[in-house]
Amino acid sequence: GEDVEQSLFLSVREGDSSVINCTYTDSSSTYLYWYKQEPGAGLQLLTYIFSNMDMKQDQRLTVLLNKKDKHLSLRIADTQTGDSAIYFCAESPNTGGFKTIFGAGTRLFVKA
Amino acid sequence: DAGVTQSPTHLIKTRGQHVTLRCSPISGHKSVSWYQQVLGQGPQFIFQYYEKEERGRGNFPDRFSARQFPNYSSELNVNALLLGDSALYLCASSLTGGEGGQPQHFGDGTRLSIL
Numbered sequence: 001g002e003d004v005e006q007s008l009f010l011s012v013r014e015g016d017s018s019v020i021n022c023t024y025t026d027s028s029s030t031y032l033y034w035y036k037q038e039p040g041a042g043l044q045l046l047t048y049i050f051s052n053m054d055m056k057q058d059q060r061l062t063v064l065l066n067k068k069d070k071h072l073s074l075r076i077a078d079t080q081t082g083d084s085a086i087y088f089c090a091e092s093p094n095t096g097g098f099k100t101i102f103g104a105g106t107r108l109f110v111k112a
Numbered sequence: 113d114a115g116v117t118q119s120p121t122h123l124i125k126t127r128g129q130h131v132t133l134r135c136s137p138i139s140g141h142k143s144v145s146w147y148q149q150v151l152g153q154g155p156q157f158i159f160q161y162y163e164k165e166e167r168g169r170g171n172f173p174d175r176f177s178a179r180q181f182p183n184y185s186s187e188l189n190v191n192a193l194l195l196g197d198s199a200l201y202l203c204a205s206s207l208t209g210g211e212g213g214q215p216q217h218f219g220d221g222t223r224l225s226i227l
Binding site: 004031033035040041042043044045048088090092098099100101102103104105 | 116118145147152153154155156157160162167168170202204214215216217218219220221
């Protein structure tokens with residue numbers, strides 16, 4: 001079946017690193033994504049990784065992909081209060097009929 | 113450059129009515145997808161359109177329909193509204209719409225409330 005799972009909550013102190021984890025089910029996915037949603041807003045594409053990569057770094061963001069375990073993680077270095085939001089992991093299966101499947105989202109709380 | 117724009121931003125309807133939501137993609141993007149996001153959940157795929165043709169459909173009833181126009185803008189129509197249709201409706205655009213995905217850029221959504 002198709003499913004993307006994430007933990008629901010994460011709380012960190014300002015300046016620490018945050019790590020948000022995700023597991024997915026479809027190994028055919030070409031792209032895996034991380035989106036950010038702030039209250040009352042749509043989804044902001046944070047970063048994405050091709051399935052033939054193990055790691056991608058973009059400023060404070062590091063994405064790690066473990067294809068064997070179908071595990072994706074997002075690390076945010078030097079987490080700031082402005083990073084407080086809901087983070088969604090998503091995949092686009094090659095056999096999925098052109099759809100993107102989202103997890104339920106991880107709510108990140110950053111304490112000052 | 114303008115991002116994905118959606119209208120209206122908020123809408124209140126009653127059960128049994130019909131609604132039309134509109135979306136303009138990023139300039140140069142030819143694919144538009146629609147998602148429903150119920151409070152506390154991730155977005156659920158409804159449709160994808162590319163070059164005015166439906167390329168994919170999620171597990172939604174026939175009350176939901178959509179179309180894409182020659183300028184690549186899109187409309188989502190929902191008939192016979194139910195209380196359970198209350199949600200944030202998100203539109204996303206991408207350059208193309210290949211199976212296996214492409215990075216999508218989202219609008220801020222239309223919040224639909226059914227009374």
